[in-house]
Amino acid sequence: MTKLQQVITETELAEAVKEKYLLKFGSENPEEIRVFRSPGRINLIGEHTDYNNGFVLPASVDKAVYFVISPRADDRVILYASDLDETYSFSLSDLSKPEQSWPHYQIGIVEQIHKKGLKIGGFQAAFGGNVPVGAGLSSSAALECCLLFALNELFELKLDRLTIVKMAQKAENEYVGVQCGIMDQFASAFGKNESVIRLDCRSLEYEYFPFPMDDYLIVLCDTMVKHSLASSEYNTRRLECEKGTQILQKYDSSILSLRDTNPEFVELHREELGDVVYRRCKFITEEIRRVQDACNLLIDGDLPAFGNKMYETHQGLQHEYEVSCPELDFLVQQTIRNEAVLGSRMMGGGFGGCTINLVKKEAVPSFEIEMKKAYLDQYQIDLPCYKVKITDGTEEIRIVG
Ligand code: GLA
Numbered sequence: 001m002t003k004l005q006q007v008i009t010e011t012e013l014a015e016a017v018k019e020k021y022l023l024k025f026g027s028e029n030p031e032e033i034r035v036f037r038s039p040g041r042i043n044l045i046g047e048h049t050d051y052n053n054g055f056v057l058p059a060s061v062d063k064a065v066y067f068v069i070s071p072r073a074d075d076r077v078i079l080y081a082s083d084l085d086e087t088y089s090f091s092l093s094d095l096s097k098p099e100q101s102w103p104h105y106q107i108g109i110v111e112q113i114h115k116k117g118l119k120i121g122g123f124q125a126a127f128g129g130n131v132p133v134g135a136g137l138s139s140s141a142a143l144e145c146c147l148l149f150a151l152n153e154l155f156e157l158k159l160d161r162l163t164i165v166k167m168a169q170k171a172e173n174e175y176v177g178v179q180c181g182i183m184d185q186f187a188s189a190f191g192k193n194e195s196v197i198r199l200d201c202r203s204l205e206y207e208y209f210p211f212p213m214d215d216y217l218i219v220l221c222d223t224m225v226k227h228s229l230a231s232s233e234y235n236t237r238r239l240e241c242e243k244g245t246q247i248l249q250k251y252d253s254s255i256l257s258l259r260d261t262n263p264e265f266v267e268l269h270r271e272e273l274g275d276v277v278y279r280r281c282k283f284i285t286e287e288i289r290r291v292q293d294a295c296n297l298l299i300d301g302d303l304p305a306f307g308n309k310m311y312e313t314h315q316g317l318q319h320e321y322e323v324s325c326p327e328l329d330f331l332v333q334q335t336i337r338n339e340a341v342l343g344s345r346m347m348g349g350g351f352g353g354c355t356i357n358l359v360k361k362e363a364v365p366s367f368e369i370e371m372k373k374a375y376l377d378q379y380q381i382d383l384p385c386y387k388v389k390i391t392d393g394t395e396e397i398r399i400v401g
Contacts, residue, residue, distance in 0.1 A: 040188070
C-alpha cells in the first residue's frame with residue numbers, strides 16, 4: 001500500500017465515524033466538531049519488561065481508534081460506540097462504574113482529569129475504528145489516549161504528551177483495574193511514521209530508530225483466542241518479579257527493580273529464588289539485555305540476527321515466563337523452517353492475541369496461505385493475518401468538507 005492509499009483509507013475510516021456522529025447527534029455547531037485518531041501498537045521486542053523498568057521497542061500502526069467529539073453546554077457526557085451501536089451517558093459529577101465494560105476506559109480518563117484538579121465541561125462523542133479488540137494491539141490504550149488528547153485540546157488543559165500517557169496508564173490501573181505498564185499508552189501517543197521507539201521505562205527517555213520496511217513486512221497472525229487467565233496471570237507475574245527483586249535486594253541494595261540487575265546475578269542466587277521466581281527473573285533480565293542487543297542489530301541493518309532475537313524472546317516467554325499458549329506456540333513453530341520468515345514470537349501480555357512475524361515482502365502472500373491452512377487444520381479456526389504499517393501516534397485529523 002502506498003502512503004497515499006493508506007492516508008485515504010484512514011481518512012475514510014475517520015469520515016465513517018464522523019457520519020455516525022452526525023446521524024447520532026445532528027450537525028448543530030459544525031465548527032465545534034473535531035476529529036482525533038490514536039493508533040494501536042505492536043512491540044518488536046521487550047515483552048513484560050515495561051513494569052520491570054526495562055526497555056521496550058514498540059511502534060504505533062495503521063490500525064486506530066477515531067473520536068469525533070464536541071463540547072456540550074451542560075455537564076453531561078454522551079458516548080456513542082459506533083461499532084457496537086451502543087450509547088452510554090453520565091454526568092461529570094457521577095463517575096460510578098457501569099456494568100457494561102466499554103465505557104470504563106472513558107470514565108477512567110474523566111476521573112484522572114478530576115484527580116489532577118482540572119476542569120472540563122460536558123461533551124458528546126462517537127468513536128470507532130479498526131484496532132481488533134482482544135488481539136493484543138492495545139485498543140484500550142488507543143481509546144484512552146485518543147479521548148484524553150481530544151479533551152486536552154477541547155478544554156485547553158495544557159497537558160503535554162508524556163502527562164497524557166501517564167494519566168491514560170493510571171486510568172487503566174485505577175479505574176479499569178488492569179495493572180499494565182506504560183508501554184501501550186506511550187507507543188500510541190509517541191508513535192512515529194516508519195520508526196520504532198526504544199523506550200527506557202525507568203527514565204522514560206526514548207529514541208526513534210528507522211525500521212526498514214523495503215524488503216520485509218510485519219505480519220500479525222491473530223490466534224482469535226483470549227484465555228481467561230490473561231489478567232490474573234499478568235498480575236501474578238508482576239508479583240513474582242517483585243518477589244525476585246526483594247530477594248536480590250538483600251545482596252545489593254541498589255536493586256530496586258529487575259532492571260537494576262542482570263542474568264549473572266540472578267544465576268548466583270538461583271537456589272534462594274526458587275524455581276518459579278528464578279525463571280521469571282532470568283527471562284526478564286535476559287529480555288532487557290536482548291532489547292539493547294536487538295537495537296544494535298537494527299542500527300547495523302542485520303535484520304536476520306534481529307529476527308533470531310525475536311525467536312529467543314518467544315522461547316523465554318513460553319518456557320520461563322510461561323505466558324504463551326498452545327495456539328501461539330503452534331503459529332511460531334510453523335514459521336521455523338520457512339526461510340522467508342526472519343523472526344516470529346507472541347506479542348503483548350500473552351495467553352492469546354497475535355504473533356508478530358517479520359516476513360520477506362514477496363513471500364507474504366504464500367506465508368499467509370500456509371499459515372491459514374495450518375491453523376485451520378489444527379484448530380478449525382480461520383486465522384486473520386494483518387499486514388501493518390508503522391504510522392504516527394495520537395493526532396488531530398482535519399477532514400475537509
Ligand atoms: C500488556 C501491558 C503492557 C506490557 C505488555 C507485555 O500489553 O498492557 O504494559 O506489560 O502486556 O509486554
